[in-house]
Amino acid sequence: MTSTDDQGLASTATRRFAVNSTLGFLKIEPVRLLLPKNGGRTATIRWAQTRAARVKVTVETGEGILVRTVASQRFESGAQAVTWDGRANWGKLVFGGRYVVRITATNELGVVSLEQQLTVRRTA
Numbered sequence: 001m002t003s004t005d006d007q008g009l010a011s012t013a014t015r016r017f018a019v020n021s022t023l024g025f026l027k028i029e030p031v032r033l034l035l036p037k038n039g040g041r042t043a044t045i046r047w048a049q050t051r052a053a054r055v056k057v058t059v060e061t062g063e064g065i066l067v068r069t070v071a072s073q074r075f076e077s078g079a080q081a082v083t084w085d086g087r088a089n090w091g092k093l094v095f096g097g098r099y100v101v102r103i104t105a106t107n108e109l110g111v112v113s114l115e116q117q118l119t120v121r122r123t124a
Contacts, residue, residue, distance in 0.1 A: 027046045
């Protein structure tokens with residue numbers, strides 16, 4: 001990019017940037033988790049990675065409060081999956097409601113994240 005200032009002097013600037021496409025295709029099955037009072041059901045969280053990265057998978061309330069860290073480790077490129085058992089970090093089953101599943105990847109390109117809503121319904 002070249003521009004001329006108010007005194008007629010030209011200056012140039014070159015900026016390099018990269019698009020971080022490390023994560024893609026987030027899918028949660030089921031998106032409505034029916035959770036019996038004794039547990040036993042899980043949600044599978046799947047995504048694709050184009051390159052290796054340190055990945056953190058969390059479940060949060062709609063207000064952004066951390067409920068559970070499902071995974072925090074290095075994943076290689078390819079199809080990935082983890083499961084969530086409907087429990088909070090302290091071991092208890094979560095209440096019914098809407099939650100946000102967030103996947104955050106950190107690598108040489110920086111930090112990128114994807115998120116998707118998940119509804120939990122407690123059953124008798």
